[in-house]
Amino acid sequence: xxxxxxxxxxxxxxxxxxxxxxxxxxxxxxxxxxxxxxxxxxxxxxxxxxxxxxxxxxxxxxxxxxxxxxxxxxxxxxxxxxxxxxxxxxxxxxxxxxxxxxxxxxxxxxxxxxxxxxxxxxxxxxxxxxxxxxxxxxxxxxxxxxxxxxxxxxxxxxxxxxxxxxxxxxxxxxxxxxxxxxxxxxxxxxxxxxxxxxxxxxxxxxxxxxxxxxxxxxxxxxxxxxxxxxxxxxxxxxxxxxxxxxxxxxxxxxxxxxxxxxxxxxxxxxxxxxxxxxxxxxxxxxxxxxxxxxxxxxxxxxxxxxxxxxxxxxxxxxxxxxxxxxxxxxxxxxxxxxxxxxxxxxxxxxxxxxxxxxxxxxxxxxxxxxxxxxxxxxxxxxxxxxxxxxxxxxxxxxxxxxxxxxxxxxxxxxxxxxxxxxxxxxxxxxxxxxxxxxxxxxxxxxxxxxxxxxxxxxxxxx
Amino acid sequence: xxxxxxxxxxxxxxxxxxxxxxxxxxxxxxxxxxxxxxxxxxxxxxxxxxxxxxxxxxxxxxxxxxxxxxxxxxxxxxxxxxxxxxxxxxxxxxxxxxxxxxxxxxxxxxxxxxxxxxxxxxxxxxxxxxxxxxxxxxxxxxxxxxxxx
Numbered sequence: 001x002x003x004x005x006x007x008x009x010x011x012x013x014x015x016x017x018x019x020x021x022x023x024x025x026x027x028x029x030x031x032x033x034x035x036x037x038x039x040x041x042x043x044x045x046x047x048x049x050x051x052x053x054x055x056x057x058x059x060x061x062x063x064x065x066x067x068x069x070x071x072x073x074x075x076x077x078x079x080x081x082x083x084x085x086x087x088x089x090x091x092x093x094x095x096x097x098x099x100x101x102x103x104x105x106x107x108x109x110x111x112x113x114x115x116x117x118x119x120x121x122x123x124x125x126x127x128x129x130x131x132x133x134x135x136x137x138x139x140x141x142x143x144x145x146x147x148x149x150x151x152x153x154x155x156x157x158x159x160x161x162x163x164x165x166x167x168x169x170x171x172x173x174x175x176x177x178x179x180x181x182x183x184x185x186x187x188x189x190x191x192x193x194x195x196x197x198x199x200x201x202x203x204x205x206x207x208x209x210x211x212x213x214x215x216x217x218x219x220x221x222x223x224x225x226x227x228x229x230x231x232x233x234x235x236x237x238x239x240x241x242x243x244x245x246x247x248x249x250x251x252x253x254x255x256x257x258x259x260x261x262x263x264x265x266x267x268x269x270x271x272x273x274x275x276x277x278x279x280x281x282x283x284x285x286x287x288x289x290x291x292x293x294x295x296x297x298x299x300x301x302x303x304x305x306x307x308x309x310x311x312x313x314x315x316x317x318x319x320x321x322x323x324x325x326x327x328x329x330x331x332x333x334x335x336x337x338x339x340x341x342x343x344x345x346x347x348x349x350x351x352x353x354x355x356x357x358x359x360x361x362x363x364x365x366x367x368x369x370x371x372x373x374x375x376x377x378x379x380x381x382x383x384x385x386x387x388x389x390x391x392x393x394x395x396x397x398x399x400x401x402x403x404x405x406x407x408x409x410x411x412x413x414x415x416x417x418x419x420x421x422x423x424x425x426x427x428x429x430x431x432x433x434x435x436x437x438x439x440x441x442x443x444x445x446x447x448x449x450x451x452x453x454x455x456x457x458x459x460x461x462x
Numbered sequence: 463x464x465x466x467x468x469x470x471x472x473x474x475x476x477x478x479x480x481x482x483x484x485x486x487x488x489x490x491x492x493x494x495x496x497x498x499x500x501x502x503x504x505x506x507x508x509x510x511x512x513x514x515x516x517x518x519x520x521x522x523x524x525x526x527x528x529x530x531x532x533x534x535x536x537x538x539x540x541x542x543x544x545x546x547x548x549x550x551x552x553x554x555x556x557x558x559x560x561x562x563x564x565x566x567x568x569x570x571x572x573x574x575x576x577x578x579x580x581x582x583x584x585x586x587x588x589x590x591x592x593x594x595x596x597x598x599x600x601x602x603x604x605x606x607x608x609x610x611x
Contacts, residue, residue, distance in 0.1 A: 335496045339488075343504040347593060350511055354600040358607060427498045431578040431585070435557035439542050442585055445592040446539050449532060452596045456603045 014084030016165035020158055021069065021077040021151070028066035028144035029111070035059055035137045036118055053119040058138050060119040065145035067115045069152065071108040071199065072192065076152035082195070086188040101191055108199025116203075256383045263390030270393050280400055291331050298324035309365040311356040319349035336426040474516035481509030492582055499582035503589030510594050519601035531594035538587025545581045557581075 036052060036059070053060040065076070072082035082104050089100040151158050202209070246253065284292065301321035308314040326341035372380075413433060414425050430438050489502035513522045522528065549558035559578040 336498070336501075339496055340501050340504070343501055343508065347504055347508060347511070350508075350515070351596065351600070354597065354604065357604055358600070424492065424495055424498075426496075427492045427582065428578075430498055430500070431581045432557065432559055435546055435559075435578075435581060438581075438585060439546050442539060442542055442588045445588055446535050449535055449592045449595045452599050453532070456599045 013162045013165065014081070014088055017084055017158055017162035018081040020161065021081040021148070024144055024148045024151070025066045025069035025076075025078055028141050028148065029063065029070065029114070031137070031141045031144070032059060032063040032066070032118075033114075035141065038137065056119075056138075059141055062138070062142040062145035063115055063119070065149050066141070067111045069145075069148035070111050072104050072195070074152075074192075076148050077155070077158060078148065079152055079192070080155060080158075082192060083188045086191045090187055097191065101195055104195045105198045105202065108195065109202035112199070112203045252380070259387035259390070260383055263387045267390050267393050270397055279396060282400075291328065294324050294327045294331065298328065309368055311359065311364055312353065314364065315349055315352045315356065318352065319345050322348065336424070470516045474512050477512060478509055481512070482506060485509070489582065489586055492579075499585035500589050503586040504593065506586075506590050507593035507597075511597055514597055514601055519598075519605050522601075523598070528594055528598050531591045531598055533591070535588050535591025535595060538584045538589075538591060541587065542581055542584035545577055545584060 035056070039052075039056060069076035069078035072078045085100060085104070086097065089097045246257070298321050301317055301324060305314065305317045305321065308317055322345035323342065326338050326345060329335075329341055330338035413429060416428070416433070485502045485506035488497035488505055489499060492498040492502070510522070510526060510528060513526060517525065546557050549556060559576060559581075561576060
């Protein structure tokens with residue numbers, strides 16, 4: 001990150017190089033700690049480990065390679081990441097260079113200590129366990145460790161990758177980058193030597209630093225970012241539980257939680273936008289009579305859906321509302337939509353019958369005979385009114401909005417349909433122009449299938 | 463088998479093939495007129511649902527390979543993703559269909575051999591597999607319910 005901040009061609013490309021080399025080594029070391037913990041029966045305190053090279057020599061060797069790369073030792077890709085870092089820092093004077101060089105010093109010290117505590121010394125108190133590390137755990141560590149070294153010897157792949165990334169972050173300017181070993185007393189080499197010396201010193205005199213580090217850790221624990229993090233996390237958790245209680249306690253609340261915010265926010269949006277020519281009631285011709293009749297039928301069916309106490313009647317009423325809407329589409333001259341609407345309505349009627357057959361008989365009648373709790377007497381109608389008004393505002397506002405002058409996108413789509421080898425515009429839109437949309441919708445279907453399967457099989461085991 | 467059952471059973475058995483034909487017709491006509499993979503998939507699924515309604519879960523499962531329905535849905539999704547994103551491999555944007563605009567399309571009767579039609583077939587498979595899969599799950603749940611009572 002600091003490299004990007006230092007700027008320039010070296011900074012931009014070097015940053016990319018650093019990220020790549022660092023990621024290789026760091027992920028290998030994360031896996032080392034995972035593998036060691038796994039093989040030591042969950043012991044993850046460094047102080048209780050040690051001498052592990054006897055039981056896991058392969059992991060120890062690969063871990064050493066990765067640690068060397070992270071510490072920026074020569075012959076690894078990590079060497080160049082530090083070299084580029086120093087090179088970029090040198091352009092900013094000695095103070096910046098010193099600050100920047102402190103990072104690798106600490107890295108060398110902590111990574112050396114990490115590796116030494118695990119693999120060297122006498123076995124700690126933790127059970128060594130008869131288990132060695134399984135090959136599947138060791139293989140990626142070995143691969144990453146070897147890769148860190150290989151890319152330090154043959155630098156072309158990382159170089160070109162980093163140059164490309166660098167020129168992107170510089171906005172297209174070429175960010176040349178070439179790294180190679182130079183056995184001379186150039187500044188970056190000297191800094192690297194200094195870093196190794198200081199890091200080694202830090203590592204050797206580790207015992208002296210322990211009290212300082214502990215005190216710092218204590219201060220950080222009390223006032224540092226961790227405390228703020230934990231408390232903010234706790235508050236967020238509490239908020240989430242509260243929301244969860246409000247939202248998903250039952251199906252009625254779930255529906256309300258979707259409809260009410262949606263209704264309020266969208267209505268607010270509609271109120272805030274200028275509505276020139278919207279919300280006007282146009283004239284009603286005699287030719288519109290069939291449409292009006294069918295729409296009235298759909299509305300009547302929707303209202304009637306509140307009354308039935310028998311599940312079968314409810315399904316029939318609901319699907320008659322759906323069929324009326326299909327007729328509306330047919331009258332509007334949208335045969336594709338009408339066809340799909342009729343088919344889906346038929347299917348849904350059957351599926352509803354199937355689902356309701358799983359409910360205990362007379363469930364609706366029993367539910368209706370229960371007294372409505374006072375809290376719900378006003379809440380439910382309120383929710384219904386809010387969401388109904390919202391739907392009315394959206395539909396009315398959209399349909400009555402005046403057609404803007406100029407060519408409409410629908411005309412363009414009709415022109416383009418022959419190019420997609422389709423005479424039918426709807427099919428051309430679905431499978432070509434907006435194919436990605438269709439793919440998303442189809443994915444939802446598969447997820448729905450998985451959900452139904454999961455819900456019903458949980459029912460089985462319950 | 464009660465006598466009142468004979469007629470629906472016979473009708474359901476006879477109707478299966480014509481319904482399949484209609485589904486294919488809705489699909490093939492898709493590019494030139496009303497209909498597409500979604501509608502065709504729904505029609506075909508309704509044909510299977512009819513078998514379930516008339517014959518019940520057990521017999522329908524014996525007559526038709528409905529157990530593979532989720533597989534059909536997954537295959538459809540995979541095919542759709544493949545067709546949608548394969549152009550990326552050749553450096554084209556997603557959903558670049560072949561043959562490109564302006565070129566002639568090979569035809570097999572009314573069916574046009576274009577990748578957009580193959581994508582429609584993927585939609586067909588997914589819709590069909592999803593509906594049949596859900597119906598099958600519901601039927602199995604209902605049957606368990608009956609057994610428990």
